[in-house]
Amino acid sequence: FISTEIRIDELLLDMSNLIKLKHGPAAPGSELQKSSRIDIDFLRLPEQDTDLICEGNESLLKVLFLNLLDNALKYSADNTAYVTINFTADHVLVQVKDNGIGIPADELSKIFEPFYRATNSHQVRGHGLGLSICKKIAQLHHGEISAISAPGKGTTFTVELPHRQ
Numbered sequence: 001f002i003s004t005e006i007r008i009d010e011l012l013l014d015m016s017n018l019i020k021l022k023h024g025p026a027a028p029g030s031e032l033q034k035s036s037r038i039d040i041d042f043l044r045l046p047e048q049d050t051d052l053i054c055e056g057n058e059s060l061l062k063v064l065f066l067n068l069l070d071n072a073l074k075y076s077a078d079n080t081a082y083v084t085i086n087f088t089a090d091h092v093l094v095q096v097k098d099n100g101i102g103i104p105a106d107e108l109s110k111i112f113e114p115f116y117r118a119t120n121s122h123q124v125r126g127h128g129l130g131l132s133i134c135k136k137i138a139q140l141h142h143g144e145i146s147a148i149s150a151p152g153k154g155t156t157f158t159v160e161l162p163h164r165q
């Protein structure tokens with residue numbers, strides 16, 4: 001696929017603004033939905049731009065982070081996602097965290113399978129496809145995606161992508 005140099009923090013900012021349009025603000029007069037919020041933070045500040053540059057397909061990486069942000073907002077009552085960006089010598093690490101419903105421990109290994117939906121999320125709409133697509137995209141970029149969760153407390157997804165070579 002077409003591969004270019006991508007600043008991961010800029011891509012996340014763009015996708016945050018996009019997903020906020022989908023999830024809120026609530027319609028005037030509506031008490032059903034609070035407006036959504038996305039916090040983006042660096043765990044430590046990059047010394048150089050290249051610390052945050054990945055080589056990859058921009059459209060696919062957008063889809064990956066859109067799905068994670070979408071999940072964080074739709075599976076949490078406070079409609080808030082907390083994004084942390086970090087980097088190592090050879091990887092960019094992005095964490096997308098929420099304080100939402102969480103995922104039962106015995107189902108955590110299945111959520112990346114196509115069409116799998118956790119038993120505690122059936123009142124929320126979805127097809128169970130987003131995360132399977134995220135995983136494919138991470139793998140196509142020689143990266144990884146994983147999740148940890150505390151049911152009733154929240155979930156954190158971690159994406160690791162190799163730096164530009």
Ligand code: ATP
Nearest residue numbers: 071072075102111117118121126127128129130131
């Ligand atoms: P869609 O295809 O529209 O994304 P979906 O959100 O149900 O539908 P996935 O994004 O693949 O599908 O997620 C799979 C399942 O994992 C969800 O149905 C939900 O049970 C669980 N899940 C994913 N993200 C979260 C999260 N942030 N908090 C709690 N549960 C989650």
Ligand code: MG
Nearest residue numbers: 071126130131
């Ligand atoms: Mg989803």
